[in-house]
Amino acid sequence: xxxxxxxxxxxxxxxxxLTGAGCAESGASTAVGKLAVGQVSTSIAFFPMFIATKxxxxxxxxxxxxxxxxLGNGSKVAAALKSGSIELGGAVxxxxxxxxxxxxxxxxxxxxxxxxxIDIITGPKFEGAAADAPLEERIAALRGxxxxxxxxxxxxxxxxxxxxxxxxxxAKKDAELVNLGSEPPAALGALKGGQVDALSxxxxxxxxxxxxxxxTTYISPARGDIPGLVNASHGVIxxxxxxxxxxxxxxxAFQRALVxxxxxxxxxxxxxxxxxxxxxxxxxxxxxLDALLPQLKDEIPTTNGFKRSSYDAAVEFHKFSxxxxxxxxxxxxxxxxLREQ
Numbered sequence: 001x002x003x004x005x006x007x008x009x010x011x012x013x014x015x016x017x018l019t020g021a022g023c024a025e026s027g028a029s030t031a032v033g034k035l036a037v038g039q040v041s042t043s044i045a046f047f048p049m050f051i052a053t054k055x056x057x058x059x060x061x062x063x064x065x066x067x068x069x070x071l072g073n074g075s076k077v078a079a080a081l082k083s084g085s086i087e088l089g090g091a092v093x094x095x096x097x098x099x100x101x102x103x104x105x106x107x108x109x110x111x112x113x114x115x116x117x118i119d120i121i122t123g124p125k126f127e128g129a130a131a132d133a134p135l136e137e138r139i140a141a142l143r144g145x146x147x148x149x150x151x152x153x154x155x156x157x158x159x160x161x162x163x164x165x166x167x168x169x170x171a172k173k174d175a176e177l178v179n180l181g182s183e184p185p186a187a188l189g190a191l192k193g194g195q196v197d198a199l200s201x202x203x204x205x206x207x208x209x210x211x212x213x214x215x216t217t218y219i220s221p222a223r224g225d226i227p228g229l230v231n232a233s234h235g236v237i238x239x240x241x242x243x244x245x246x247x248x249x250x251x252x253a254f255q256r257a258l259v260x261x262x263x264x265x266x267x268x269x270x271x272x273x274x275x276x277x278x279x280x281x282x283x284x285x286x287x288x289l290d291a292l293l294p295q296l297k298d299e300i301p302t303t304n305g306f307k308r309s310s311y312d313a314a315v316e317f318h319k320f321s322x323x324x325x326x327x328x329x330x331x332x333x334x335x336x337x338l339r340e341q
Contacts, residue, residue: 029084030065035250037068038080039090041150041182042281043202044292045112045235046090048261048300050280051273055264057257063250072182073151087243088254092155093314096238100328105241108334109251110258110304113235116221116317117299118159119206120147121199123191123215131216135226138219139167148180148187148196155234156200162321163219184208184281191215202235203299204281204292211288222299232313233306244335255304262303265296305340306330 030036039046049068052058058065069086071077074095080086088109089095100106120142122131128141142163149156157177164171171177178196180187184205190196192214199205199215203222209215221229237254244251265273273296274289284292311330318324330339 030087030247030250033063033250035063035065035088035247035254036086037065037088037090038071038077038086039068040071040074040077040092040095040154041202042070042184043235044117044204044296044299045092045202047277047280047296048112048258048265049090051261051264051276052257054276054279055261057260058254061253061257061260063253063257070182073154075151075153081238081240087247088237088239088251090235090237093233093236094153094155094158094318094323096236096333097315097318097324097328098153100333101324101326103240104328104332106328106333107239107241107244108306108338109237109239109244110255111233111236111301111306111310111338113299114231114233114301114307114310115299116159116226116229116232116234116314117203118156118200118221118234119203119217120159120163120219121191121201121206121209121215122218123194123197124213125194126197126216126218131218135219136167139163139169142167142198143169143174145197146176146178146195148178148190148199148201150182150201151179156202158318158321158323159221160200161323162317165321185283188212188214203295204284204288207288207292207295208281208284211285211291212283222295228313229317231307231310232317233310234314258304259302262300265300266302303340305338306334307340 071080074091077089077091078095078099081089096106129137147160149160160177161171164174180190187199187201187205188209191199206217210217219225224230270293274293277289277292308330315327
């Protein structure tokens, strides 16, 4: 059984759990030149990783890793990191900030998306305020609805909690949250089939839903629907201080490869990027792919670094939602070489 299969097996059986406080097991478990990586989904956040893998950037920079297991929600990514099954976790700031409430050694490795790139998507039979109605009316229209999320404690749940709190409601009492996992076909199928009235899911699911006439982008922080949540650190790679020290060369190589992939997205051959995007998320119409290309440039930063303002926006979002009590600290979570004031 390879590492990818082992991680998924442990999580499926519950053998990996997130317990305890303080510091996680810190030692690296892979050989020199290798890393163990896991990610939450195949959202746009991980498209640069896909490009870097396909074009051989990781290997050229001096690091290799097996295909990352798709773990389904951030809690499982955190659990896999805690257990030592992975060394780098790809998830969202929700997971980093929540884990930092009980562990002081969590460190960021790369900023993948500098916008809150989860959208609320409504189905064709959704009854409520129109998609161009004021935000307050759209939030109120979600009351009593079945809303699909990837799972408990996820960034997808966090957005629903935030919106309901903003609207003076309780997401766990005033809506039915349905756990769907992170697989796009399952989420789209649930929306199309009427099992849920709406979805809270990471891009490009909203674009895919619109391109196939399955749903409508109802609320989108990334497009500016929610003031104060436009530029917020969200999609990230993270690790522990121990691994950051033990695997410094490999992580530096990983970061260099990501920058090369970002360069392709921002200034490379757009036809090649479109082809890779079609391979990364199959089933999207050509027009949807074309629409996504400029959006990728807008949402995926050119560097791995974290602006203080984007970090602060993420912290405020999670504190307002009641998901965290305290800010773990920009200087603690963001290594010095990634701080962009």
